[in-house]
Every structure is written in structure tokens, then in C-alpha cells.
């Protein structure tokens with residue numbers, strides 16, 4: 001397991017609730033399989049105690065390049081179920097922005113490249129995200145400076 005701790009450090013994954021399970025090196029990219037799990041929180045809906053439920057199907061999170069290789073994190077997120085009202089909630093992490101599957105560090109990198117005045121298609125290609133993700137980030141910028 002020490003080797004996997006090393007990977008989280010190397011990738012700058014700061015969320016201690018993320019555990020790396022496996023990694024795959026293909027000739028074109030690197031893939032990291034990880035899980036997100038922590039103690040069941042209180043229910044947002046009724047404030048009852050939730051319990052651990054199953055894991056969501058792994059979501060694909062494109063990550064920053066690692067040693068020149070495109071890197072993909074497949075993250076399985078724990079789901080919790082409320083004992084009282086039956087509501088199901090998915091675990092949350094600082095690794096990705098809450099409403100979309102883009103890693104926070106990738107967002108920061110987009111911002112940096114926009115400041116360096118790189119073209120949007122170049123940024124999208126380099127970070128393996130869609131051009132619309134880059135445009136969204138640009139719009140966020142403009143909203144802040146208005």
C-alpha cells in the first residue's frame with residue numbers, strides 16, 4: 001500500500017478519503033483506480049444518521065499529465081443511505097468540482113493557460129478536456145472581473 005500512498009502524493013491528491021486501489025500503465029496513458037469513502041454523515045434531508053451503502057460506478061476524471069502521459073483517474077464514490085428517510089447521497093471530494101467531473105487541479109491549470117494566452121483548442125487538447133470546459137472556465141473569469 002505504501003506505493004499507492006506515494007502515487008497520491010505525486011499526483012497532489014490531498015483528500016485523505018481517497019484510496020488508490022490499482023494503477024494501469026498502457027502505452028498511451030496511465031489509469032488510476034481509486035475509491036472515495038468515509039464515515040457516513042448526517043442526512044441533508046432529515047438530519048438522521050446515514051449508513052454506508054454501495055459504491056457508484058467509477059467516474060472517469062481526466063487528470064493532469066504525469067511524466068508526459070495522459071492520466072485518467074477512475075473514482076468509485078461511496079453512496080450513503082439514510083436510515084430514517086431512505087434518501088441516498090453520494091460522497092463528496094475536493095478532488096473534483098462538485099457539479100462536474102473535472103479535477104480541481106485541471107481547472108487551475110486551465111486558468112493558468114488562459115492567463116498565458118494559449119488558444120482554447122490547444123488548452124483543451126493538452127488537458128484532454130472539451131473546448132466547452134475551457135469556454136466555461138473563461139466565462140467564470142469574466143464574471144469575476146466584471
Ligand SMILES: [Zn+2]
Nearest residue numbers: 043046082085
Ligand atoms: Zn434522511
